[in-house]
Amino acid sequence: MATTGQDKTDQAGHAAPLERAERDLVALGILVAAIFLFVGTGSTVMTGIVRSWIYGVGSPDVLLTNALILNIALLIFGWRRYAELQTEITERRKAEENATRLARTDALTGCLNRRSLDEAIAGLIDEAAECNEGVAVMMIDLDKFKRSNDLLGHKVGDAVLVETARRIEALMPPRAIVARLGGDEFICAAIFATGSESAIERLAVRINNGLAEPIVSGGLRAEVTASIGIAQGAGGAVHSSAQVAQDLLHRADLAMYQAKRRGRNRFAWFEQSMEKELRFRGELEQGIREGLKRGEFVPYYEKQIDLESGEITGFEMLARWISPRHGMVGPEVFIPVAEEIGLIAELSETLITMALEDAKAWDASLTLSVNISPLQLRDPWFAQRLLKLLVAANFPPTRLEIEITETCLHENIAVVRSLITSLKNQGIRISLDDFGTGYSSLAQLRTLPFDRIKIDRSFVSSLARSADSASIVEAISSLGRGMALPITAEGVESAEVLSALRRFGQFKGQGYLYGQPASAEAVRRELAAQGLLTSVTDSDPAPETPNARSA
CATH class of the missing domain: 3.30.70.270 (Reverse transcriptase/Diguanylate cyclase domain)
Structure with a gap:
């Protein structure tokens, strides 16, 4: 507001300061003139009054006496106006200093702004x-x-x-x-x-x-x-x-x-490297926004295997970004950025929608697992939006499994509990992902209705060469049996790991031992060869549609 007022004053040719100066000069002129008049008439009138009172000679001039009285009134008026002007100038100076201070400082802390x-x-x-x-x-x-x-x-x-x-x-x-x-x-x-x-x-x-x-x-x-x-x-x-x-x-x-x-x-x-990182980050953010519009994010699928029978039981959906500039980009690069710029919900739900369409062609015994970002768990309407996606795709909720990371439980346990309950009421299954890396307590496992535990790949992949990892996997498997919770082991990457894992009980497993994550079309061809497709055949493949996901 101070700036606007100053602009108006400047446009008017500094009219306000000039008007104030003119008023000050007029008041000062009146006061000076009154003083001169008082000195000029006062001496004559006062002399006549003294002579009349003391010597009884003559009488004061009536006109001069009236002029003296008027002059005294002008002196009083002039002095009062001068005093008012001095007060106004002081207050104006304080107001200007205060306005300058407020314009330069933060109102709350008093620091510079x-x-x-x-x-x-x-x-x-x-x-x-x-x-x-x-x-x-x-x-x-x-x-x-x-x-x-x-x-x-x-x-x-x-x-x-x-x-x-x-x-x-x-x-x-x-x-x-x-x-x-x-x-x-x-x-x-x-x-x-x-x-x-x-x-x-x-x-x-x-x-x-x-x-x-x-x-x-x-x-x-x-x-x-x-x-x-x-x-x-x-x-x-x-x-x-x-x-x-x-x-x-x-x-x-x-x-x-x-x-x-x-x-x-x-x-x-x-x-100096931070400058390059900032430029790369800016390019990444812009690329994600444009890539979403152009359909550059696609779902890949990793097999989930029953370790005892060796049969495929389902797939976990993994996000991939096929960028014209950067090539194939993994989720560990773009998912954190998408979360920070507020695009993770759109990214995730778009990919889930396309994955549901892909999975509809799979055999009814095969499940689809998808990861959920911690930010999505804070959304009280997420369960309703997910159900809407299922209805639109005509996909059975019992074939969908939502994976929640262990660290998400500490964001807001009440919201997570409400979300899990809402999803399970729709028939969706819930698994606790990356178990062993966070701080889940037995009380949380007992009170939250999980359907499955997934052991983090860092423990499984080192199982054959680390006694500590073996002890952790053994403890988790005992916990799962005691709480009647099925277990999936991630990171099965070698025959040695598979052999060591089988000693601890029955598991589902996933990892590079069973193949790299594959595109929707590659998965469809493999399932067709095994007779695990329902509505789509290998000879008539549906076109692969890019989509997006949170990993």
């Missing part, structure tokens, strides 16, 4: 250049602040932000600035002597430790940590201070995301 940050850092760079020193910029982002804010309330969240700003400012050295970019992101910058990387790192450690201390507000206890990205630079003749400031902010931002990827609650220095 985004608008004034570039100029402030450029000023630090100029100051440092005069002393042949450099400037270090730190991008500070609070870890999982949104979750804390949602759980404890926005009032506590605001208190956390205020206290965070206070702690950062208390730790900063002289000649430093602190700014809040918005949300839970802060920037601090300070002047350091050349070669002071160790001092900068010690400051980052102090900030990490200081922000990790609990914050108590309104009887509630909030605990947050911070990821810090560091970039260092100095001004020079090649680039302006403003450009150097922009570069440092950009690099500190890249380094901060690297700190988050390394586990949060830590700091990371900017490295």
Whole structure:
């Protein structure tokens, strides 16, 4: 609003300041004229009055007396108006100073805001250049602040932000600035002597430790940590201070995301490789968006085998991205990115739709297993949308198995329980994937109605050469028998592993020993050769349709 007002004033040729100046001059002129009139008429009138009262000679001039009275009134009016103008000027100055402060600072924390940050850092760079020193910029982002804010309330969240700003400012050295970019992101910058990387790192450690201390507000206890990205630079003749400031902010931002990827609650220095990684990430995001439209994501299928009989019991759907630029891309590359940019639901449901069409041609005894992203488990309407896909494809729910990773159980156990119950009520089976890698308790296995446990491939693939893996697989198989839960072993990649696995009981197995994941058309040909197709024959294959999936 202040900016808009200023624009109007400028367009009017600074009319408001000129009008105020004219009023001030008029009031001052009246006051000065009244003083001169008072001096000129006052002496004559007062002399006549004194002579009349004391000596009884003559009488004061009536006209001059009236002029004197009017002059006194003008003096009172002029002085009062002058005093009002002085008060108005003082208040206006305070208002302008307050408006300037509000325009430059964050209303909640009192730190600099985004608008004034570039100029402030450029000023630090100029100051440092005069002393042949450099400037270090730190991008500070609070870890999982949104979750804390949602759980404890926005009032506590605001208190956390205020206290965070206070702690950062208390730790900063002289000649430093602190700014809040918005949300839970802060920037601090300070002047350091050349070669002071160790001092900068010690400051980052102090900030990490200081922000990790609990914050108590309104009887509630909030605990947050911070990821810090560091970039260092100095001004020079090649680039302006403003450009150097922009570069440092950009690099500190890249380094901060690297700190988050390394586990949060830590700091990371900017490295040139991060620029390449950022460009690749941007290309990946754009490629996923365009690939979804062009149908570049396709389902591949991995066999699930009954280890005792050697017969195929079903397939697990795996996502593949056939990119014109990058070739065949595995899910470990694009699934995390699709989750972060909010496309995982569309990606997953599109592929599930196409996989259901593929699986309809398989023998009725064969099942289809699909993985579900943790983000989809947070959606209370996921079960209803999945049922809609089944109805549209006319696919029996009893042939579908949903795989939920063990780590998903800790996102929100109440939501997961509700989702599992809803899916099972429709006849869909639920398996606990990657068992042994997370933190599932026996209580969760007992209370959540799983239909199957899948042992993580890291234990199975090393079964023949690792006593620890053998002990873990044996314990899981005993647990499955005790709870009447069938078990699937992933990662069966050699005859030695298969032989060792059979000693622990009856399993389903899947892995490269039985072949690589294959396309829908390749699976159809293999099933046709074994007489395991229903409505589609090998001589009349349906065209393969690209689709997408979460892995």
